[in-house]
Amino acid sequence: MNQQVFEKVDQYIGNLLAPEDTVLQETIQSLDDAAMPQISVTATQGKFLQVMLHSCKAKRVLELGTLGAYSTIWMARAIPADGKVITVEFDPHHAEVASRNIAKAGLSDKIDLRVGKAMDILNELISEGEQPFDFIFIDADKPPYTEYFELALQLSHPGTMIICDNVIREGKILDENTTDERVKGVQRFNQMLAGNPKVTATIMQTVGAKEYDGMAIAVVN
Numbered sequence: 001m002n003q004q005v006f007e008k009v010d011q012y013i014g015n016l017l018a019p020e021d022t023v024l025q026e027t028i029q030s031l032d033d034a035a036m037p038q039i040s041v042t043a044t045q046g047k048f049l050q051v052m053l054h055s056c057k058a059k060r061v062l063e064l065g066t067l068g069a070y071s072t073i074w075m076a077r078a079i080p081a082d083g084k085v086i087t088v089e090f091d092p093h094h095a096e097v098a099s100r101n102i103a104k105a106g107l108s109d110k111i112d113l114r115v116g117k118a119m120d121i122l123n124e125l126i127s128e129g130e131q132p133f134d135f136i137f138i139d140a141d142k143p144p145y146t147e148y149f150e151l152a153l154q155l156s157h158p159g160t161m162i163i164c165d166n167v168i169r170e171g172k173i174l175d176e177n178t179t180d181e182r183v184k185g186v187q188r189f190n191q192m193l194a195g196n197p198k199v200t201a202t203i204m205q206t207v208g209a210k211e212y213d214g215m216a217i218a219v220v221n
Contacts, residue, residue, distance in 0.1 A: 010208030018047035046074030065140035069098035143185035168214030
């Protein structure tokens with residue numbers, strides 16, 4: 001099996017079960033137009049997030065790492081009309097592009113885009129006594145994944161689903177001598193997850209149009 005096959009199968013699944021409308025296509029295009037990295041989830045992964053949101057009847061969603069709001073739009077479309085997604089983006093330029101995409105999608109009322117450091121905003125939400133979230137998607141910078149997860153737990157309730165993207169890094173997590181801070185960050189995160197009594201968790205490997213990677217899926221006990 002090779003990357004070409006994975007891409008074709010991903011395309012097959014996407015066309016069949018996760019077709020992109022104009023809004024989603026233009027959101028992906030907006031990244032190129034704004035010289036932003038093409039690191040959004042795939043359409044198939046966007047649909048996967050929707051299936052997970054439905055499975056836990058999510059109404060309140062927290063996302064760390066908005067980029068151009070591609071995953072944000074997928075998730076906002078899967079929650080009830082009175083639901084809310086709070087999404088956090090560190091880069092003001094990315095946030096500006098995301099904000100335009102959210103408006104184009106007609107989802108400005110459902111999505112609350114916050115700009116700043118995820119750690120700061122998580123601590124603010126905790127200190128303000130923000131209601132717990134039903135679903136949390138972590139797709140931000142990798143070195144502090146463990147800390148993000150631990151703060152996310154303080155904003156959860158029993159049954160909250162927490163999904164963390166990019167935790168396999170093309171298999172580089174197997175390299176004990178890595179000097180890559182992103183790989184070290186997810187190695188530390190995966191170890192923490194393995195011994196965390198507050199959640200029931202696993203990691204699913206992902207292959208497809210994007211590089212070989214994986215998603216951690218945890219449900220709060």
